[in-house]
Amino acid sequence: METTITDVIVIGAGAVGENVVDRAIAGGLEAIVVEHELVGGECSYWACEPSKTLLRSGAALRAAQRVPGAAEAVTGGLDADAVLARRDARVGDWDDTGQIRWLDGIGATLVRGHGVLAGERRVRVTAPGGDEALLEARHAVVVATGSTPRLPDIDGLALARPWTSREATSAERVPERLAIIGGGVVGCELAAAWASLGSEVTLLTRSGILSKFEPFAGELVTAGLRSLGVDVRTDCSPDAVRRDAVDAVVLALPGGAEVVADEVLVATGRRAGSxxxxxxxxxxxxxDxxxxxxTMRVRADGLGWLYAAGxxxxxxxFTHQGKYQARAAGDAIAARAAGAPVDDAPWxxxxxxxxHAAxxxxxxxxxEAAMVGLTAAEAARRGIRTRVVDYDLGWVAGATDRADGYEGRANLVVDEDRRVVVGATFVGQDVAExxxxxxxxxxxxxxxxxxxxxxxAFPTISEVWLRLLEGYGRPGHEGAA
Known part of the structure; x- marks a missing residue:
């Protein structure tokens, strides 16, 4: 088998792999990227892009309905077919031609097929037709193969043909009834999306809604989902799942109750794509x-040439963190290849x-619920002496200008010893910005x-920063409420 030699080989051409290749080439190296599905990966075709497109139409409609004058102009509901067509266009109808042009433009080489490590600095690629090729890297191999949905151990679930995020973001029709298992970001986002499009949604979660956020985020999102008609049931997980004779999904709950749906979406976490x-x-x-x-280099003896990112x-x-890791990896690989110093001190x-913290x-x-850094509970677990400041976003002029009856909340978690913010959470319409x-x-x-x-600037929702700081206490007036 003929061997192709290059500087860097990246297994996986999703957003993370693309960024590793881009940085390595910018650093003067040659690079090959191996991909067995679509260039652009999960984020572009089955996760971030399609899900946010499905969500946007409902969010825009609700925003208009909250503003007198605009509300009177809204005379109908969402056009589900138009929403799905926009989703299809946003993902390029699951065609990666544009992404391939981008790779060509930066000088990367794409090899189609399933790539696996084959010893030190070597990757074996099996093409769709079965042909094999061997690649060898002078400097580094990077594994950027992402993660896959994790199915919980529920009796009958795997045989019930459950949806994962892939099926839920690429569905060609709106299910009349949708059951969702899992109350994390994916479960909550797709509950909002499909409820907005007309599905009767039941969301079952054992660990609560958005449990990795501050508790008030879960409370406000639970209320928001219920306002869309979502049947949110917390502390609840099915004992068994089955497809019945008419192809409906039956979820058996503790105590003998049942939920019947046309599809069941499993959103209970991810496992390593390794x-x-x-x-x-x-x-x-x-x-594992x-x-x-x-620097994203694998921590194992004798593997100084192997990296992983994403x-x-x-x-x-998260896609944005994976791309951040990819930039670090690509730059570090280029620096090491050139014999240049590697700046691997914190920050x-x-x-x-x-x-680790941001x-x-x-x-x-x-x-919307948005957060960065540590929750108050996580900061306490790390031994940080904190003060938490909360503020009702409905009292901010920029928020009330945006929507009548605006409901939301913000908080800061402040490290009292260093007097710096270590965490922040915002919940409400348009708070992602x-x-x-x-x-x-x-x-x-x-x-x-x-x-x-x-x-x-006044009047923007960002004025909440001033109110939070006033809650913390003005300089020279420490401790003032």
């Missing part, structure tokens, strides 16, 4: 999250330090005293 990547050929365990340092590391399962140029996350549900300012404050460790001089 089962069929050849990890065993280099001494690693298939199926791949342990890496902050979901497969298990560090922070250095070649590391993904933010994964991860931004948004649930684009009803209403507040998040980056909070991310900058957390990453930059901006002193509370300095934040007072970041003046929010």
């Amino acid at each position: 089962e069929d990547v050849g990890l065993e050929t280099v001494g690693l365990a298939p199926g 999250w791949i342990d890496v340092d902050d 979901d497969v590391t298990g560090r922070a399962l 250095g140029a070649h590391v993904a330090t933010a994964d 991860v931004p996350r948004v649930a684009f549900t009803e209403p 507040l998040l980056h300012a909070a991310t900058i404050a957390v990453v930059g460790e901006v002193p509370i005293e300095r934040l007072w001089h970041a003046v929010p």
Whole structure:
């Protein structure tokens, strides 16, 4: 078998793999990327892009209905066919031609097929037709194979042909009845999307709604989903699931109750996409999250050439964090290949330090919930002495201008010893756009005293920053309420 030699090989051409390749090439290296599905990966075709497109129409309609004058102009509901057609266009009808043009434009080489590690710095690729090719890297191989949905151990579930996020974001019709198992971001977003499109949605969750956010986020989102007609049942998980004779899904609940639906969506977490990547050929365990340092290099003896980035590391399962890790990895690989210094100190140029304490996350549900950094509970677990400041977003002029009866809440978690913000959460209509300012404050460790001089424009929802700081206490008036 002929061997093709290059500088860097990336297994996986999703958003993370694309960014590794881009940075490596920008650093003067040659790169090959291997992909067995669509270039652009999960985010582009079955996750972020289609789900947010499905959500947007309902959010826009509700925003108009909350503003007198605009509300009177709304004379109908959503056109589901038009929403699905917009979704199809947004994902390019699941055609990756445009993404391939982008790879060509940066000088990357795409190899179609299933790539697996085949020993030190080697990757074997099996093409769709069965032909095999062997690739060898001079400097680095990067595993960027993402994650896959995890099915809970519920009797009969796997045989009931459940939807995962893939089926739920690419469905060609609106199910009349949809059951969702899981109350995390995916479950809450797709509950809002399909309820807006006319589905009768039942959401079952054992661990609560948005349990990784501040508790008030789960409370407000639960109320918001119920306002859309979603039947939210917390502390509830099915004992068994089956398809009946007429192809309906029957979920048997504790105590003998049942939920009957046309489809069941499982949104109970992800597992590492590392089962069929050849990890065993280099001494690693298939199926495990791949342990890496902050330059994304694998932490194992003799594997200084192997890197991993994105979901497969298990560090922070978000597209934006995966792309951040990819930039660190690509830059670090290029620096090491050139014999240049690697800036691997915390917050250095070649590391993904933010994964540990400054991860931004948004649930684009009803209403939006956005947070960055630590919740108050997590900060306490880490031994940080904190003060938490809360504010009702409905009292902010920019919010009340946006919608009559605006409901929302914001909070800051402040490290009292360093006097910096370590966490922030916002819940309400359009709050996702507040998040980056909070991310900058957390990453930059901006002193509370300095934040007072970041003046929010009036009237915007960002004025909540001023109100939160007033709640914390003015400089020279520490402790004032």
